[in-house]
Amino acid sequence: MSAFLSTVKRWFSGSGHDNSNRDDAQSAMTDSSHIVPRDHHTVSRKEISENALKVLYRLSKAGYEAFLVGGGVRDILLGLHPKDFDIATNATPEQVRKLFRNSRIIGRRFKLVHILFGRDMIEVATFRAHCDQKIEQASEGMILRDNVYGDIEEDAERRDFTINALYYNIKDFSVHDYCGGLTDLRKRQLRMIGDAEKRYREDPVRMLRAIRLSTKLELSIEPETKAPISDLAPLLEQVPAARLWEEYRKMFLSGKGQATFQSLQQHDLLSKLFPATDHLMHVHADFEAFIHSALENTDRRIADDKTVNPAFLIAVFLWQPLLEEAHKMETRGMNFNDAFFKSMGKVLAKQSQHISIPRRYGMVIRDIWALQVRLPQRHGKKVWSVLEHPRFRAGYDFLMLRAEADPSLRETADWWTKFQDADKSTQHSMLPKSKRRKPKRRKKNKNQH
Structure with a gap:
């Protein structure tokens, strides 16, 4: 984990800047805007795929908000090389579809847009709002359908773990952190946003994601995030x-x-x-x-x-x-x-x-x-x-x-x-020798002399 620690050290030491810049960076992470400016984080466009950048730029040029979000931002901050690049925007799926002829709207529970570049696919999701009456839930709490749209802050609170609620803004290259994801990365811990039991009931697959991310990134699972998992394990039986x-x-x-x-x-x-x-x-x-x-x-x-x-x-x-x-x-x-x-x-x-x-x-x-x-x-x-x-x-x-x-x-x-x-x-010599069968002796016909 030495690479991880050196990356974290760069965040909180101002990436090589003087102490005044470091203080500015830390205050930027704790003020009401939760925006970390370009000079105080390590996310670089060099680490973002060309196709993801095309989508981000076109959305922004069309007047929409466009953010790289989730694992792509998280992995770049950790010094890893992400393979998947997900994008969040205030454009609706239908508006995104109009901008990209090479796209399709998928999903029933969550409407998403998949933009295809040959074998490469970029997923675009519209900011989602808090749960309300329009969201369909099963009796156990699992969300069945959810296409209620909101703003970026609401979207961040709807995501599963704090380290997945980090947004990179293509407009000014800042990182938006509404849930303390950068702090949790520094602590090397995985923490659920909101009440863990409720979030697992909404989507039991989050328990599997907790296991996967903690092992993949070598993070500890924060105690309140870990506590309900064993008791709620049977909820996985409801998942298709x-x-x-x-x-x-x-x-x-x-x-x-x-x-x-x-x-x-x-x-x-x-x-x-x-x-x-x-x-x-x-x-x-x-x-x-x-x-x-x-x-x-x-x-x-x-x-x-x-x-x-x-x-x-x-x-x-x-x-x-x-x-x-x-x-x-x-x-x-x-x-x-x-x-x-x-x-x-x-x-x-x-x-x-x-x-x-x-x-x-x-x-x-x-x-x-x-x-x-x-x-x-x-x-x-x-x-x-x-x-x-x-x-x-x-x-x-x-x-x-x-x-x-x-x-x-x-x-x-x-x-x-x-x-x-x-x-x-050599192969032929390794095979067992086949035994030739002796030809059967023909019986003499009794009438033969």
Whole structure:
């Protein structure tokens, strides 16, 4: 965290200016306007994507307020390089749509505008007001629909955490901090805006965001923000399973998957996302070791800028549930292969009630699992078909992780490690020699002499 501390030091030391400028900066953060001028923060347009700047400038030129907001501002202040750039404005979604032909309005609960630049997408949201009668809420407090617009200060108070309520104004390059986000960054803490329990009830996914941001940014969760999480964990059951798929991706594909997994366990949230996984980890110690090896491996791949398929970890999390389901079918008289392959659909269907797994990823998971049956069969044409399988590498990596937890698989894993990189002649020599069947002797016809 030395980079973090040096960045924070620059904020509160006036970024190299004299003491009078430092005092001006600190007073600017505490006065009624909550505006930190350009010379007293480290947000630079050099760190903002070209497409985000295009949107900001066009909105401003059209006479609207235009702010970079949330994670983009937060990460730049932390010395990180943000990937997502969200924009907040006083223009309505319809007004934004008129300015950008390459845009579309999405959302029912929150109307947003997505502006498309090839594969790049910039999200624009209109300032939102405080809750009132026009906002639809479920009996437990979860917001169902909310398109009530307001000003920037109201919008800041409606955001989840203080560090996400920082606004960079493209007009004068100042940072607006209405909720003490800069102070919380200095304290290295994550704090909810407003009453934490009420905010979690409005949107239970905020509990997952608290875990994700605290692990990603290595922040402590402020005590009042942390306190209600375990008790309110069951509220996640109200969240659409499709929405939780995206949260799963953000939590486990950010390079902090292992820390996130442990934090979800500590706050009783894992059982609401992966109930079968959470239960069986307490029954099988080797299954827990397998999961942690996979998480560590995934974090390492992300750190090395290698690709990671979101299906892989799901295959890991559901491996023991798959074996348990197959065993149940075997006890009813079904042979192992049939039980194993029929269990795949049942396990995926059960999990999709909690986190919806898109079909294309479900197929990848099935392939990885199926290869665990095929990889030990090292003879004849089957070896070549396995090696040429489009999911071979994922299936092999899965086997290697299993071998770390189960020594009985080591010989098979080592054989495939050597075989896949060997030349053709070596590969052929590694295959078991096929025994030629002796031709059957023809029986003499009794009538033959």
